[in-house]
Each structure stands twice: as structure tokens, then as C-alpha cells.
Amino acid sequence: MQIIELNQLTKTYGGARGITDLSFTVEHGEIFGFIGPNGAGKSTTIRTMLGLIYPTSGSAKIFGKDCIAHGPEIKMEIGYLPSEVFYYDNMRVKDLLHYSASFYKKDCSKRIKELAEIMELDLSKKMDDLSLGNKKKVGIVQGLLHKPKLIILDEPTSGLDPLMQQRFFELLEEENRKGATILFSSHILSEVQRLCNRVAIIKEGRLMALEKISALKENTYKKFKLETLTKVDASSFAIPGVTEWTADERTISFLFKGNINDVMKKIAEMELINIWVEEPDLEEIFMHYYVKEDGSRHEHVSA
Template sequence: MGIVELKNLTKSYKQNRGIMDVSFSIEEAEIFGFIGPNGAGKSTTIRTLLNFIYPTSGSATIFGKDIIQHSKEIRQNVGYLPSEVHYYDDMKVVDLLKYSARFHGNLNSTRMKDLAARLDLDINRKIEDLSFGNRKKVGIVQALLHEPKLIILDEPTSGLDPLIQNHFFELLAEERDKGATIFFSSHILSEVQKMCDRVAIIKEGKLVAVETIEHLTKNKVKNITITFEQPEQFTFTVDGILKREVNGKEVTLLYSGEIKALLQHLIDLPVQDVLIEEPTLEEIFMHYYE
């Protein structure tokens, strides 16, 4: 059984889009990405999992425990970073972190200072004096401070500059190496590609696919650029052409079929050059969304 299990999890709203029949599982010590554009249902899924909002139907477990019946126990071992961080403005960062650490019954001051230093966060400043990016850093330290078994991060890098993002990803890799499981949502595909073992793609509240990053980028889909000797009518069809663009002598394909079958078709055509490349996650993602 996975650390996180969702079974047909559904949250309906009258006006806003919720989520419908979302099912997937996350294994121990896995970095699992959850991608989709804003409004696709990522935050709704996370907030339902954390029992901040009630599911309409379906069920989910974390550490094998029901998310509604055992939410208190579950939270002891979960670190959570919301997409927007709101705190008591007149508190100093250090006091806020000590206060939140008490909920978990332990404060490791050395760890707090170490995390803050690595994210370049001054813990002696007041919350009201911090920029959006620095408030995000407070949220990251708070989420990691008690060394949770499960770390849930909702759009964690928004507001962080690229250097701090790198430090943050190093921290996550270290936590995973110590045995933590990490679940993070994002609409920035490059960071998902860099960090995750597997990824779930959500579209308009429904799960579209759960794949390994390797499977998404390596096995299925290729970018193929064919250069003809003259501007050519590219008329033939082969199973697996997901998208084609013609630009003068060049034809670009997003192709998920057998390479052999495509080359067979090209053999009798006035082809000057063929370039076969791995697509970016971005291109694959757009294919799922079209």
C-alpha cells in the first residue's frame, strides 16, 4: 500500500470546478509531481487530502489511515506548504517557527537555523517586513522543520528566485534520501521533470494520466523534423501522428507511433534530412491538454 492512496476522490462545488473521481497512489520515498494549469483542481485535491475540506464522495488514506477519521494523527507526520502563505504579521519569524514547532512537540533549533541559512532567510525579521518570496521561505522551513514523513507542497517555488529554488530542490532531495515522501503540485513543467519520479496530470478536475517521467519523455512521444528538398505536400498519414506543422520545406511532427513505420513511409520521398528528438515535458503536456 502506498503512503498516499486516493480512490475516486470527488469534491463538487456549485459554481467552482472541484475534482472528479481522482485515483492514484504515492509510494514511500517517492517524489511525486501533480501538474496542471491554475484552476485544474490541484489545490482542491491537496486540501481535501489534508481534511481542510470534505470530499463529496470517494476516499483517501495517508500512512494507511483514513484522511477524515485520523486527520489529527496524520498531520503529526505531514509538512504542508500552501500556495499562498498567510501569517501573523507582527510576529518575528523565529517566534512563529517556535510556535508552530510546538504543535509537533519538538523544536530542533539547530535544524531551524540550518534550514533558514540555506534559504537565505533572516529569522529575526518580522513577518510584515518580508517580501512574498521570503514569506514563502518561512513556509518551507515550517513545512520541513519537524522532519515529516510526508511533505506536501502546493506550487512551492512561486516567488523564489532561481538560486534559492536550487537550494530548495537540494533540500527536498536530502529529505527524500532520509526516507521522506514528497508530493508537490506545479504548473512549471521543467521543475517537475527535474525532480519527480512520477507525475499525475490533472485537467479540468479529472485525472488524465499517471506516468513515470521517464516513460513520458522517453518511450512514447518523439519530436520529428523532416526537411524535404522542395516545399512538399505532406499528405500521408501514419498511426501515431499527434500533431503536424508544415513550414516551407520543414515538417515537424509530434509522433507516438513506431519509428520504423514512419521511416518506411519516408523512404520514397525526396527527403533531405530527418531529426528525431525527445520532446520536453511541456510539449507532451500540451498534447494531453489539446
């Protein structure tokens, strides 16, 4: 069963770019990643899906129903966490959450308490006394308190410390096991790789790729930085898969895609002072993974 269905969804702001011809589906029970650089159109897509802004053309359906025609009905079964959360400062956390729960016409008291304990959220505090991270926790509890069938998360981990991020991921996985479908929007590739089954990648308002996470991992670059005792010539490091080579007297950096053992064997031959290996950011992946040899970009790849 398709929980989300976008069909050539387009939103323009006068002459400014929004999103263009987005088409993809999210199946029941998926944790679906929606990723791209900041400003790529992720939030615009989500706000259009939720009926917060109207599409210029195309359509979005949730639970098989048009998001505009059936907006209020659909929203009763959706939990939404926006990228930025704003609240009335003089309200206490528990009052805000119970007020939010009143819209769903069900008693959510037990659920609110359970979620607050998981996220270590003090329900007695006033909103203006909370840090950014604790306000994000309020948003998480608010989005999940009515046990939604679809959870839509827009950059949900900003402001959370690593421990709370881990706890939040475990909470999402538990909700998914109970049957919730999750759309997880992020610009952090590692988060999406940890949680998601499939991923849609958006750049400049257009769908670049629709892939299984397993395929994305196979094609992901690693970013290396080496500090060496002596200068290393590029010709001595000629192995397939190395790109973006830069070097000064004792520092080398490059991207690598391929069998990690090949590059590690080559590095083992060198006299190192230090080494850093990390995931490249999404912009770097877009530049290399989604550019054809003739320089044109892939507009769409089916999973």
C-alpha cells in the same frame, strides 16, 4: 507501503466542478508528481486529502488512516506548503517558526537554524518586510522544521529565484534520501521531470494519466520556432512527428515528437537567422499526447 491512497475521491461545489473519482496511490519513499494546468483541481485534491475541506464522496487515506477520522494525528507527520502563503505581518520570522514548532511538541530550534541557512532566510526580520520569495522560504522552513514523514508541496517554487529553486530541489532530494515521501504538485513539467519517479496528471478535475516519468519523457513534445532567411514551404519539411505547423514569411513554429536527430538534420539544411527550442506547456501536451485519433481523450492510463 502506501503512504497516500485516494479511492474515487470526489469534491463538488454545488454545480461547479471540483474533482471527480480520483484514484491513485503514492508509495513510501517516492517523489510523486501531481501535475496539471492551473485550475485543474490540484489544490482541491490536496486540501481534501489534508481534511481542510470535506470530500463529497470517495475517500483519502494517509499512512493507512482515513484523512477525516484521523486528521489531527496524521497532520503531526505531514509537512505542507500551500501554493500561497499568508502570515501575521507584525511577527518576526523566528517567532513565527518557533510558534509553528510548538504544535509538534518537540524542540526544533536546531532544525530551524539549519533550514534558514540553507534557504538564506533572515530569521530576525518581520514578516511584513519580506518579499514574496522570502515569504515562500518561510513556508518551506515551516513545512520541514518537524522532519515530517510526508511532505506535500503545492506549486512550491513560485516566487523563488532560479538559485533558490535549485537549492530547494537539493533540500527535497536530501529529505527523500532520509526517508521522507514527497507529493510535488506543479504545472511546470520540467520541475516534475527533474524530481519525480512517477506522475499523476489531472485535467478538469479528472485523472488523465498515471505514468512513470521515463514514459512521459518518451512521449513529450518539443516546441520549435525558426526564423529563416527565405520562406519555407510545409511540403519541404514533411517528416513524421511534426504537428501544429504555422508559418509566415520567415518564421516557422511547430511541435515535434520523435527522434530529435531527425528534425535537427532537416533544420540543418535550412538557412537560419535564429532558432528556439523549448518544452511546450502542459496544455499543449494535453492537447496532443492525451487525445486519441478519434478525438476522444484518455481518461486513465496505468503505470
